[in-house]
Amino acid sequence: MALSANLFLRQSQSLVMTPQLMQSIQLLQMTHFELNQFIAQEVEKNPLLEFTSNDEDLSSDGGRETKDERYEASDDSHGEDGFDRSAGNLASDWYESENTGHADRLNDELDTNFSSEFPDEGGPQRPDAPELLSQWKSMPGGGGDGEGYDLDDFVAGQVSLRDYLNEQIPFALSDMADRLIAQHLADQLDDAGYLQADLNETVERLGSTRAEVERVLTTLQSLDPPGVFARSLSECLAIQLRLKDRFDPAMERLVQNLELLARRDFATLKRICGVDEEDLLEMLAEIRQLNPKPGSGFETSISEAIMPDIVVRPSSDGSWLVELNPDTLPRVLVNQSYFSSVGKTGQDHAFLSECLQNANWLTRSLDQRAKTIMKVASEIVRQQDAFLMHGVDHLRPLNLKTVADAIKMHESTVSRVTSNKYMLTPRGLFELKYFFTVSISAVEGGDSHSAEAVRHRIRMLISQESPESVLSDDDIVDTLKKGGIELARRTVAKYREAMNIPSSVQRRREKRAMAKVASF
Numbered sequence: 476m477a478l479s480a481n482l483f484l485r486q487s488q489s490l491v492m493t494p495q496l497m498q499s500i501q502l503l504q505m506t507h508f509e510l511n512q513f514i515a516q517e518v519e520k521n522p523l524l525e526f527t528s529n530d531e532d533l534s535s536d537g538g539r540e541t542k543d544e545r546y547e548a549s550d551d552s553h554g555e556d557g558f559d560r561s562a563g564n565l566a567s568d569w570y571e572s573e574n575t576g577h578a579d580r581l582n583d584e585l586d587t588n589f590s591s592e593f594p595d596e597g598g599p600q601r602p603d604a605p606e607l608l609s610q611w612k613s614m615p616g617g618g619g620d621g622e623g624y625d626l627d628d629f630v631a632g633q634v635s636l637r638d639y640l641n642e643q644i645p646f647a648l649s650d651m652a653d654r655l656i657a658q659h660l661a662d663q664l665d666d667a668g669y670l671q672a673d674l675n676e677t678v679e680r681l682g683s684t685r686a687e688v689e690r691v692l693t694t695l696q697s698l699d700p701p702g703v704f705a706r707s708l709s710e711c712l713a714i715q716l717r718l719k720d721r722f723d724p725a726m727e728r729l730v731q732n733l734e735l736l737a738r739r740d741f742a743t744l745k746r747i748c749g750v751d752e753e754d755l756l757e758m759l760a761e762i763r764q765l766n767p768k769p770g771s772g773f774e775t776s777i778s779e780a781i782m783p784d785i786v787v788r789p790s791s792d793g794s795w796l797v798e799l800n801p802d803t804l805p806r807v808l809v810n811q812s813y814f815s816s817v818g819k820t821g822q823d824h825a826f827l828s829e830c831l832q833n834a835n836w837l838t839r840s841l842d843q844r845a846k847t848i849m850k851v852a853s854e855i856v857r858q859q860d861a862f863l864m865h866g867v868d869h870l871r872p873l874n875l876k877t878v879a880d881a882i883k884m885h886e887s888t889v890s891r892v893t894s895n896k897y898m899l900t901p902r903g904l905f906e907l908k909y910f911f912t913v914s915i916s917a918v919e920g921g922d923s924h925s926a927e928a929v930r931h932r933i934r935m936l937i938s939q940e941s942p943e944s945v946l947s948d949d950d951i952v953d954t955l956k957k958g959g960i961e962l963a964r965r966t967v968a969k970y971r972e973a974m975n976i977p978s979s980v981q982r983r984r985e986k987r988a989m990a991k992v993a994s995f
Contacts, residue, residue: 504895521834522810523813640664641658644661656683656687659681729758732744739980785797786800797849866902867927867931913925949964
């Protein structure tokens with residue numbers, strides 16, 4: 476069969492993702508912080524984009540006169556004799572200064588400074604040395620009147636665990652070689668205050684002996700907070716008990732068998748420690764007062780406040796008002812006047828034409844993003860009306876397809892909108908994905924239940940237990956079935972373990988022990 480080259484003309488359809496379309500899709504899933512960063516980059520490279528704020532300056536639109544405009548009006552009001560009308564203006568100026576406190580303009584016009592005689596009525600004072608304001612608050616303009624302060628300047632700085640220990644090491648160790656070993660060990664601490672370093676590697680790296688490293692480590696374990704530089708939970712508790720002078724042989728054996736304590740095997744613990752039940756309960760009470768994570772009280776990273784994207788509040792007619800949070804809405808304007816003032820030809824015009832196209836696309840994309848978020852949030856509120864009225868027990872099962880079909884959008888769009896977006900409701904602040912849960916079948920064809928509502932019901936059943944009537948997983952299954960929820964025992968166990976709830980045997984031991992402690 477001979478091969479030959481032929482030329483054909485064929486017409487077909489295909490879906491093409493343009494760069495702008497891809498950027499619009501990415502805008503949907505951006506958080507408030509990421510969106511502000513992206514807009515700031517666009518404003519920086521696009522001269523036609525400008526930021527706007529909520530409190531616009533009304534000097535240009537509200538009819539307010541500037542100082543220069545008042546001066547011009549005063550000059551035009553002088554008559555030929557230069558006396559009558561200027562005197563009237565002077566009287567009006569005196570009236571204005573006495574009632575509104577514009578002493579700065581009178582100082583300029585009359586060449587007089589009243590700030591020393593009337594400091595409270597004077598205008599804002601200019602600092603004599605702006606570079607010294609941070610050191611001398613009493614100087615003119617240094618904020619002595621209580622205005623112009625930034626509250627962030629008075630917030631105490633966050634001290635990390637490493638900085639806190641570095642302040643104590645010079646007082647605990649005088650030798651420079653020991654301080655070097657201590658600094659190396661401090662760098663190996665995790666967020667909980669535990670030492671993650673291998674002492675053999677430390678000896679080889681620093682060229683010291685094992686005895687020297689262990690001696691320095693023993694000194695470091697006496698620093699504050701108690702329990703820091705421990706290599707295990709047992710050692711952490713032992714360090715704190717030694718500082719309290721409570722590390723006797725019985726307590727030592729208890730700390731060495733923490734796995735039995737985790738299983739609530741109190742009978743075995745009494746035999747190993749050689750104590751009776753009353754002494755064991757007192758020892759357990761002392762263990763509960765210790766801190767298993769000494770470094771947890773120090774900040775490891777800066778916490779950021781969550782800004783809700785949607786605000787839901789009840790209306791007067793019994794429905795719900797769904798609004799976009801104005802604080803999270805980016806506000807950008809396209810400077811059309813600047814584009815019109817540039818020449819119609821040349822390279823500048825071609826560049827600005829491209830900038831205008833990109834600016835218009837960005838504003839349309841932001842508007843479309845806000846409308847899409849509003850549509851999805853409104854549908855979620857409509858679907859979860861019972862949750863907003865009565866609580867988590869009435870949370871309905873919901874999936875992306877249900878919301879997408881209701882608002883005539885694709886599931887992927889709804890997924891991007893609900894990613895890292897938060898809704899402020901009378902029930903609290905929730906991520907939009909919180910309202911999407913799987914469905915749990917009901918008994919005899921009843922209404923299905925949300926998985927989150929079922930977990931909440933299991934948690935409430937366990938919290939209401941008494942030491943004499945602890946519910947097993949089978950008991951929970953029977954109780955849920957009476958409430959119209961069909962659930963397997965393994966599913967109950969899975970939900971219970973996901974909520975860090977121990978088994979019924981462990982809960983019974985713990986509740987009985989706590990009841991005895993409370994009775995003493």
